[in-house]
Amino acid sequence: MENYILKVENICKSFSTVEVLHSLSFNVRYGEILGIIGENGAGKSTMMKILTGIYLKSSGDIIFEEQKIDLKKPVDAKKIGLSIIPQEFNLIKDLTVCDNIFLGSELRKNRLLDKELMKKKTKEMLKVLEVDISPDEKIENLSGAEKQMVEISKALAFKSKILIMDEPTSVLTINEIKILFRLMKKLQKEGLTIIYISHKLKEVKEICDRVMILRDGYFVTEKKIDEITLEQMAESMVGRELSQVFPKKNKPSDEIIFDVKGLTVPGVIENISFALRKGEVLGLGGLVGAGRTEVSEAIMGLRPVSEGEIMVKNRLVSIKKPADAIKAEIGYLSEDRQGSGIITSFSVIHNITLVSLPSYSNNTVNWIDQNAELESGKKYQKLFNLKAPSLKTHLEFLSGGNQQKVSMAKTLDTKPDVLILDEPTRGIDVSSKQEIYRFINSLVREGISCIFISSEMEELIGMCNRVVVMQDGKVTGILEDKDINEEEIMFYATGIREGGN
């Protein structure tokens, strides 16, 4: 019989009447890195929330080190040594690194905070992790990777035995991921058990010892990592064979529909020029911080532009606020879904019509035609294969992929000619991604033009007719057809090469 640190037996979880986890059982061995993969809504996060006491299980048992445990609140989990690093960072940005690490478990001397000791311990911990951050640094001044390290330190400060990492690499650069993986290996050697949740199959293959696959709240399979290929993982996740990921590219017409000349936002972007043809997918590539999102925000009137002009269908338009951009038939899907894309306390329908509301209330008293709203809701539900209990369900109860579909529907409902999609597939699963790719493709075939921002090279290569590469707020190159490949994009994105066309 093998020795398990954690045994999960027949866990079920229901929200009101809907069961989302169906009698899930699995074991975790001492000192392993267990990968858990599955699409959005497969139940990974729900399971982890149960393990960390955020949700209560409906039935089933959790056995930790041979003892049945009952987790009622997050503190219970922390006490026995189960920590989680959530997908969204849980740090207070105005406090220092040291304050955050000891938040909730401050060390005291004579009833007062023992700041010196905490600082010393923080320094030691950061040294173990081999990161160069001062304990006095404020969180808001740290990069994504550094914040991650602080989260890890925080978990370790609680003397964790199992560390759960939920999509830890989604905000990290390639280099930062390498550092994180090195650290994970090191922690594993020191005896820590890690549960690693991800969408990125390559990373799971690289770092994990074993992988477990969930689908729709059911356990699908569990394999040693060298006994399963990437393709098999992907297929078990979606439950069918994946056909070609990207659809065939559309051939755009020669008509220029959208033209940006010399767009400048002082200190942010400089002299940005590019043209978009009818039916084209134009990629905006570059590293994080290259200014791609800022370009789209400037186009949408969300940032004050000092210079430059925007032509839509050969007409000069003046965009001072988002409403002007909507009027010029430009639609924008924000990269920050929770922060600026959707309202989680609004229903599906109300989110979809949030931007296009004037067209549903085109009368003197601005009375909303709720039947028309409902019709649109149904239309998009079908179009996007939206999985929601009802169109009146609040978005906080939907999975990330479904939220993203609602966000897309919202952008499309203004019937734009030009669509700016900022990281439309961030944080969503393979099959939702594929649906979105196909959808974008069908839009450009109908004559809509699309500006496509992505940090994933494969997407840019698979989807775009041309790619504008940016570095440091400037356009460094525009790639076309066969020139669109990983190397070329990297050359321009890192500034090794410039001015190509």
Place this chain on the structure above:
Amino acid sequence: MLVLILISSFLSPYFLKFQNLVNILRQVSYTGIIALGMTFVIIGGGIDLSVGSMTAFVGAVVVLLMNSLNTVIENEVIVIIIGIATGIMVGTLVGAFNGFMITKGKIAPFIVTLGSMAIFRSLTLYIGNAGEIRSSNILYGEFGMESFMRIPVPVWVMLILAAVLNLVLNNTRYGRYICAVGSNQNVARFSAINVSFVRFFSYTLNGILVALSSILLASRFNAVSTSNMGLGFELDVIAAVIVGGTTLTGGRGTVWGTICGAVMLGVINNMMNMVGVSPYLQGTVKGIVILGAVYIQRQKQ
């Protein structure tokens, strides 16, 4: 609510008498009308502390204006019409002032309305010499006591306004926008909603409702006490909104909930008077009820 009414009717046989019920409604109608405006302000993520001072200020202006017009114009009806119109205009401007300072001046609503609370009370005291301003218009005083189908005018006004504003909140673009702004200002901005205007308008609307309430209240006594009128209204009004289920962080709330909240507080007041609870202790009971109501709501979520 139902429980409360049951307890009340058990404690005092007079409670369910028609006259008593009408009295409760009349008492809550003045703060109730303002609470309707406050509902919009709070749903939009704001707060308005100046409603009490604004009530006194509008009332004082209206009565002073009518008194001086009475000496020039014979017809009392015309004087009243001018007075009411001016009152509503003053209320609109005062509310707009708050809204302007908050949206254009970018000062926190709490601070702005704390300031205007002091300003308008002091202006009221100044123009009324800190005393009572009696109205010389007899008809105006009668108008405030009037009933229609045995139900007092201010109650009608409150109910009609509630019905209209309920539709505004649930069925019009503005209603949707104020919820969006209160839920997540950033999403609203990205969604091409004019966030500043939506918030500005909620304060202006609140000002108009304050003016209506003030006009009705002044006519009930046919006088304005510059130091006492509207004193402590802000607390009663905010309490009614919160007890009515609107979240103080904004984003959600209902108009009828606010009316229920206001009536509930009125019933508690009435009951305590009937049972003979010391007036000094009534605040404590009220406070406990408010905390209890909000606690129950939280548990439900």
